[in-house]
Amino acid sequence: MSATKLKFLISGAGIAGPCLAYWLSRTRLNAAITIIERSSVPRVTGQSIDIRGPGIEIVKRMNLEEAVRARNTTEEATVILDSSGKPFALFKGGDTFTAEYEILRADLAGLFMETTESLSNVKYVYGDSIKSLDQREKNVNVTFDGGSSATFDLVVAADGGTSRTRDMILDEHITKNSYDFLGQYIAFFSIPSRPTDPKMWQWYNRPKGLCIMLRPHRNPATVGAYLCITTPAHGQQDPAVEAALDKGVEAQKRICHEYLGNLGWEAKRVLEGMDAAEDFYMSRAAQVKLPKWTNGRALVLGDAAHATFGVGTTLAIESAYILAGELSKIQSSEDVPRALERFEEVYRPLYTKSEDGPPFFPQGAFPQTSWALWLRDSLLWFVSKTKLYKLLPADDESGFELPSYDWVDIR
Structure with missing residues (x-):
């Protein structure tokens, strides 16, 4: 690699962006990495996420397993x-719903940021974003x-599923639909x-696709609450909810009261x-x-490239690792x-194993009618009692072996 310094720009300081910066820093490239984030401060919110499959091995290679x-x-x-709030089906941790590596999104993003922000070749810029791109040779x-x-x-x-930058990079016929x-x-x-409060993910459904969930936090003073409003089909919007999304947080809270106020249980x-x-x-x-x-x-990288329910975090980690590894082989800027x-x-062969997400989701998991909800509950009860979920492939059975690259130790 020549002594010429390469300049890399990453849009988005979530999961994929800082993870990519880490692995780029472990290449032999003479690279200056800028991570730009639209938010004026690091984001401290986010739902519970998990790491599965090859993503776990990558976290281990980052020496971050214990920290995670x-x-x-x-x-x-x-x-x-x-319907009365009593449990009828239980799935133990590590089986299906609750993974071995469960972490809040803000905690994982914060961990990746802490690992990279002290590196001399990585710079974070908050409160700004990309307005336009002009690609030259x-x-x-x-x-x-x-x-x-x-x-x-x-x-x-790497700026999420609703990425504004995606349309600046890819042609319209690529991004269409x-x-x-x-x-x-x-x-x-x-x-x-x-x-x-139990140390469990509590899942309470009612008809019309409505749901309340509670999940434990590492901080014992709080629990995570999740409210779901599900329409009958993919692509079908709810006009009232769409209007609330446009109007801001207070309107969104009001619509949650309207839809879920009489749901029962812990509403x-x-x-x-x-x-x-x-x-x-x-x-x-x-889904993207x-x-x-x-x-x-x-x-595009991470959710901007392939947002997928249940495995989006893992895909972000895997794609960042492999992208940095392939870039590690270049000899000059001309090879980018x-x-x-x-x-x-x-990476495409690994991604295709997970690209479709769970079948019939989310409508099958959040039914519209009482009869459909009874059918779903009966199925979950049967699977829980018979432990049929044990027959599902384990996280390490994807059949994909992570490539090895020439990494440099930065500790």
């Missing part, structure tokens, strides 16, 4: 509740919303815990806690599927486009 375990949400199992000219501009050898959009709204809205926030407690919550966030559940992730010297093509060739 130390930040575990303490969730021991998942319990499904009936030898570089990419970037203009920022803050008014500045700069030139980079590589631009990575890539964003699939799953027909579900999810609000999540923290509420005060009670001594009687009163949860909604009272929601009113006082400072970390409330509501969004649409969606693209036939191509790269274009010249730019690409080919490295991105190799990344697609190597």
Whole structure:
């Protein structure tokens, strides 16, 4: 590798972006890495997420396994509740719902940031975002919303499923119909815990696709609350919820009261806690599927490339690792486009094992009618009692062996 310094820009300081910065720092490239984040401060909110399959091995190679375990949400199992709030199906941790490595999104993102922000070749910039891109043969000219501009050898959009940068990088025929709204809205926030709260993911459904969930936190003072409003089909929007999303947090809290106020179980407690919550966030559940992730010297990564329910975090970690590994092979800036093509060739086969997500989700898991809910509950009861879920492949049975690259020790 020549002494010429390469300039890399990563948009998004969530999971994929900082993970990529870490692995780029462990290459022999002479790289200056800038991570730009639209939020003015590091995000401290986020739902419970998990790491599975090859993602676990990558975290181990980052020497972060113990740190991740130390930040575990303490969730021991998942319990499904009936209409009166009594449990009827139990799935122990590590089986299906509750993974061995459960962590809050903010905790994992914070851990990756802590690991990279002290590195001399990594710089974080908050409160700004990409306004436009101009790809040339030898570089990419970037203009920022803050008014500045700069030139980079590589631009990575790791700014989430609703990425604005995605359409700047990929052609319209590539991105067309890539964003699939799953027909579900999810609000999540923290509420005060009670001594009687179990260390379990409690799942309480009612007809019309409505659901309240509670999940434990590492911080014993709070639990995570999740409110779900599900429409009958993928792509079907709820006009009232869409209007609330446009109007802001207070309107979103009002719509949650309207839809879930009389749901039963812990609805009163949860909604009272929601009113006082400072970390409330509501969004649409969606999947992103693209036939191509790269274009010249730019690409999309993580949820911006392949948001997938249940495995999005793992895909973000895996793709960051393999992208950095393929870039580690380049000899000069001229090799960047080919490295991105190799990344697609190597990573696409692993991604395709997980790209479709759970079947019939979310409508099958959040039924609209009482009869459909009874059918779902009967199936869950049977699977729980017979432990048929034990026949599912374990996380380490994906059949994919992570590539080995020439990493440098940065400890």
